[in-house]
Amino acid sequence: MVTDAENVMEIVMPAFGRMLWRHSGEPGMLIPLLQAAQDSYAYVPPLAIEQIAEATGIPASEVFGVITFYKQFRLKPPGKHIIRVCKGTACHVLGADMIAQTVEEELGIVRDETSGDGLFTFLEVACLGCCSLAPVVMIDEQAYGCLTPRKLRGVLRRFRRKADQAA
Amino acid sequence: MREVVVGLGSCGIAAGGLAVQQRFKELLESGKERVTLKETGCIGLCYREVLVEVFEDGRRRTLYGEMTPERVDRIVFEHLLQGKVVGEWAVDREEVLARQKRIVLRNCGEIDPSRIEEYRARGGYQALEKAVTGMTPEQVIETIADSGLRGRGGAGFPTGTKWRLARASEDEHKYVICNADEGDPGAFMDRSVLEGDPHSVVEGMAIAGYAIGAGEGYIYIRAEYPLAIRRLRGAVVGAGEKGFLGRNLFGSGFDFSIRLKEGAGAFVCGEETALIASIEGKRGMPRVRPPFPTEAGLWGHPTCINNVETLANVAWIISHRAEAFRSYGTENSKGTKVFALAGKVRRGGLVEVPMGTSINEIIYGIGGGTVSGGPFKAVQMGGPSGGCIPASLGDTPIDYEQITATGAIMGSGGMVVMDESTCMVDVARFFLSFTQNESCGKCTFCRIGTKRMLEILERICTGRGKPEDLATLAELGEQIKASSLCGLGQTATNPVLTTLRYFHDEYEVHIHEGKCPAKVCLALVDFGIDPERCNGCGLCSKACDAGAIRGEINEVHRIDRSKCVRCGKCITVCNRDAVWKG
Numbered sequence: 001m002v003t004d005a006e007n008v009m010e011i012v013m014p015a016f017g018r019m020l021w022r023h024s025g026e027p028g029m030l031i032p033l034l035q036a037a038q039d040s041y042a043y044v045p046p047l048a049i050e051q052i053a054e055a056t057g058i059p060a061s062e063v064f065g066v067i068t069f070y071k072q073f074r075l076k077p078p079g080k081h082i083i084r085v086c087k088g089t090a091c092h093v094l095g096a097d098m099i100a101q102t103v104e105e106e107l108g109i110v111r112d113e114t115s116g117d118g119l120f121t122f123l124e125v126a127c128l129g130c131c132s133l134a135p136v137v138m139i140d141e142q143a144y145g146c147l148t149p150r151k152l153r154g155v156l157r158r159f160r161r162k163a164d165q166a167a
Numbered sequence: 168m169r170e171v172v173v174g175l176g177s178c179g180i181a182a183g184g185l186a187v188q189q190r191f192k193e194l195l196e197s198g199k200e201r202v203t204l205k206e207t208g209c210i211g212l213c214y215r216e217v218l219v220e221v222f223e224d225g226r227r228r229t230l231y232g233e234m235t236p237e238r239v240d241r242i243v244f245e246h247l248l249q250g251k252v253v254g255e256w257a258v259d260r261e262e263v264l265a266r267q268k269r270i271v272l273r274n275c276g277e278i279d280p281s282r283i284e285e286y287r288a289r290g291g292y293q294a295l296e297k298a299v300t301g302m303t304p305e306q307v308i309e310t311i312a313d314s315g316l317r318g319r320g321g322a323g324f325p326t327g328t329k330w331r332l333a334r335a336s337e338d339e340h341k342y343v344i345c346n347a348d349e350g351d352p353g354a355f356m357d358r359s360v361l362e363g364d365p366h367s368v369v370e371g372m373a374i375a376g377y378a379i380g381a382g383e384g385y386i387y388i389r390a391e392y393p394l395a396i397r398r399l400r401g402a403v404v405g406a407g408e409k410g411f412l413g414r415n416l417f418g419s420g421f422d423f424s425i426r427l428k429e430g431a432g433a434f435v436c437g438e439e440t441a442l443i444a445s446i447e448g449k450r451g452m453p454r455v456r457p458p459f460p461t462e463a464g465l466w467g468h469p470t471c472i473n474n475v476e477t478l479a480n481v482a483w484i485i486s487h488r489a490e491a492f493r494s495y496g497t498e499n500s501k502g503t504k505v506f507a508l509a510g511k512v513r514r515g516g517l518v519e520v521p522m523g524t525s526i527n528e529i530i531y532g533i534g535g536g537t538v539s540g541g542p543f544k545a546v547q548m549g550g551p552s553g554g555c556i557p558a559s560l561g562d563t564p565i566d567y568e569q570i571t572a573t574g575a576i577m578g579s580g581g582m583v584v585m586d587e588s589t590c591m592v593d594v595a596r597f598f599l600s601f602t603q604n605e606s607c608g609k610c611t612f613c614r615i616g617t618k619r620m621l622e623i624l625e626r627i628c629t630g631r632g633k634p635e636d637l638a639t640l641a642e643l644g645e646q647i648k649a650s651s652l653c654g655l656g657q658t659a660t661n662p663v664l665t666t667l668r669y670f671h672d673e674y675e676v677h678i679h680e681g682k683c684p685a686k687v688c689l690a691l692v693d694f695g696i697d698p699e700r701c702n703g704c705g706l707c708s709k710a711c712d713a714g715a716i717r718g719e720i721n722e723v724h725r726i727d728r729s730k731c732v733r734c735g736k737c738i739t740v741c742n743r744d745a746v747w748k749g
């Protein structure tokens with residue numbers, strides 16, 4: 001039976017709000033709630049930490065401890081596009097360091113930073129699992145394989161041009 | 168009915184598989200070829216992605232590699248309309264598959280993973296039916312024990328023994344957990360199985376649940392595998408609708424349900440007690456064992472944790488009997504093992520071989536040797552917990568004990584091939600920086616010891632190594648092994664210890680001669696500009712913070728070695744690949 005209140009929630013609240021609303025004290029829901037918050041806001045905002053702490057009865061300090069333990073969670077909003085440079089073994093032996101350096105050079109930021117225009121956030125990840133395409137970079141959901149510094153530079157510039165045209 | 172099947176595993180998609188599928192859709196919808204368009208998971212020949220397979224009446228099959236949307240047109244017009252195979256893009260499957268035995272990968276690349284009927288058509292869920300309607304839980308456990316199946320997550324614990332222990336623990340609630348937190352860099356076997364044949368894992372879990380007396384299962388899967396999560400979710404829902412999950416399976420009175428838990432990015436969560444803590448919503452930190460999870464696991468209840476590949480074997484063993492499985496392999500390692508073959512190998516991809524196959528056979532026979540054509544130098548097995556096996560031990564068979572004897576471990580199945588252009592000191596540094604970063608911080612030796620070792624390795628790679636460093640590395644390595652609680656710390660130094668053992672010379676050259684023989688460690692190599700390629704654009708001189716590059720615009724530039732700080736920036740900015748290091 002869906003109540004009117006829940007119907008309203010479906011329409012106006014993001015997934016995180018609905019999950020929080022329905023939270024019934026079931027154990028083990030902390031990480032799924034944090035994931036829902038990040039899905040809804042692209043990061044875990046301070047307000048969400050408070051709300052989760054209240055709903056689950058877990059102290060905010062402990063929630064914070066869980067957030068910082070796992071790599072997936074961000075405490076700052078990311079840029080429009082997320083660049084993940086694969087640092088897996090296959091990518092490493094085929095030149096991933098050079099690829100990461102190219103991103104640094106081209107965007108003027110180091111890993112875990114967001115470019116000044118808010119267009120890119122640069123992350124390094126352990127392995128994207130497309131080892132036969134090494135070295136690989138994933139921008140949002142799309143992987144770019146068999147890269148050289150030059151090819152990657154071309155890809156990044158295409159993104160920038162597209163953003164400039166849109167602006 | 169003729170079929171076109173597009174390989175849409177993660178790497179197929181990464182290589183552009185969706186655009187290829189789209190082009191087929193456009194051409195086949197408008198035409199009158201009467202061809203069904205389908206998709207499948209990883210076909211295994213990742214080095215030729217995007218892969219497309221054409222089935223003609225009578226199931227004659229042709230596999231095409233390196234497909235692009237442009238090439239699709241020729242396949243449609245020549246092959247489908249005129250019946251002529253386009254020879255230049257055809258891939259010889261047998262070259263790669265003939266030496267393999269596919270048990271775990273029996274359906275990968277053969278079925279559409281999103282259609283439960285296709286899994287059923289190949290005997291799917293018959294093993295579950297056979298187990299719950301015709302066997303006692305004890306008989307199931309005996310069959311698995313008798314088959315000799317051992318944990319494929321890396322440690323090789325006998326699966327039958329684990330199930331027996333979980334069965335013997337008395338409790339109203341028990342759990343089966345599928346460990347799909349495949350975190351080793353360079354390993355993608357589990358992902359490919361989950362993407363290509365999710366039902367085999369679901370069925371394996373249900374059989375495990377019946378055997379140990381558990382009604383509930385969890386799949387703990389990396390959030391970094393969105394496609395695998397989608398396909399698994401579909402499989403769990405699909406199996407529920409058909410009555411293969413849920414209440415009273417096959418009228419036997421046995422209930423079993425499965426829930427998915429997404430990991431949040433922590434390598435240590437592949438360790439079983441850390442994984443349990445993570446499902447419970449806590450920081451994923453390992454705890455002391457005993458009690459083992461089979462006595463007190465999730466929420467304090469008996470829990471049986473098996474890896475994806477282990478579970479994917481289960482249904483096959485029940486259907487084909489233990490003897491069939493046992494007929495493959497060596498004395499102590501039975502069945503097959505899946506490897507993700509990558510690195511500097513010609514035919515990288517997903518391979519499954521009988522235990523006992525030699526490393527040389529995998530690299531040269533299946534993988535086609537190295538990219539450069541020369542011999543391989545070392546092969547890295549077992550990821551950050553494993554080690555580098557030198558070419559001189561290439562005859563070592565795939566067997567838990569024999570691989571362990573080399574100092575590496577069987578591991579989950581990553582196999583990264585390295586050749587002369589790979590620096591072994593750099594590889595050791597790479598793995599240690601990974602584990603150092605992923606250490607949860609609980610044990611002092613793992614937390615601080617790995618950091619100290621990493622500092623030493625970084626010093627060696629930048630030409631500041633000291634003669635006593637090697638002894639310090641070996642000593643610290645052994646201490647960390649002895650003083651860490653979980654597998655992460657106990658194995659973290661394997662990559663360093665194995666390279667010290669087999670490639671001692673390379674360390675010595677770095678320290679005493681200040682050179683990197685493989686020319687990888689940037690601080691120890693020279694840079695130069697190829698005058699044939701340089702067009703004098705000036706990008707490199709602008710990028711050089713040291714002011715070491717000079718030249719007039721439109722004329723060949725030069726690097727002043729006395730000023731060069733060897734940062735490598737010039738290589739990354741050059742549009743003509745004119746900067747060399749050597």
